[in-house]
Amino acid sequence: MKKFILLGLAILFLSGLFPTPALAGRYVLNQTPATIQRHFGRPWTIETLKDKPNTKLYTYSPSGVRRVFPTFPKQGKFGMTFVDNRVQTIWLIPNTANNGYFNYNTKQFFNYIFGYEPPIWKDLQYPGGHEGFADYRGCLGDGVVATYIDYLLGSDNITLAYNSICEPPYDRIPKPSV
Numbered sequence: 001m002k003k004f005i006l007l008g009l010a011i012l013f014l015s016g017l018f019p020t021p022a023l024a025g026r027y028v029l030n031q032t033p034a035t036i037q038r039h040f041g042r043p044w045t046i047e048t049l050k051d052k053p054n055t056k057l058y059t060y061s062p063s064g065v066r067r068v069f070p071t072f073p074k075q076g077k078f079g080m081t082f083v084d085n086r087v088q089t090i091w092l093i094p095n096t097a098n099n100g101y102f103n104y105n106t107k108q109f110f111n112y113i114f115g116y117e118p119p120i121w122k123d124l125q126y127p128g129g130h131e132g133f134a135d136y137r138g139c140l141g142d143g144v145v146a147t148y149i150d151y152l153l154g155s156d157n158i159t160l161a162y163n164s165i166c167e168p169p170y171d172r173i174p175k176p177s178v
Helices: 002-017 033-040 063-068 106-114
Strands: 045-049 052-060 077-083 086-093 134-141 144-151 154-162
Touching (some): 106 144
Antiparallel strands (some): 045 052, 144 154
């Protein structure tokens, strides 16, 4: 009996020596370029915004995106916006108007980026739009908000970003606004 108690205490002690893993996947938001490079490879391009020198747009190989979304157009871009060398926004720009149809799934993109299924989907606004366009904005949980536009050729202007409104507990997320 004493051996089991000592073994249990030893396991508890040893588990405290190691850092706790991400909630259920990889850290991406608010991480440095070096951390992101370990997950998504070396950036293809780095563009500094002229009017905001502390803001940089990094593009990465879309090959992983294409494994998740086979219809992601060849001219589409996958990237992240860094402010003060920390990821603020993750984005996909399929350029569907020039390159054909793109079938997007918010939960699959979240899973590709963070490495686990999103805990929820709660609309933050009712889809708005006109003449075949619809704007979407919703919580995926764990502090992640998603935005995108759906129209006749699929989806475009897709982003994932941090928003405290999407943190647990999820029952406090406001009802959609118009």
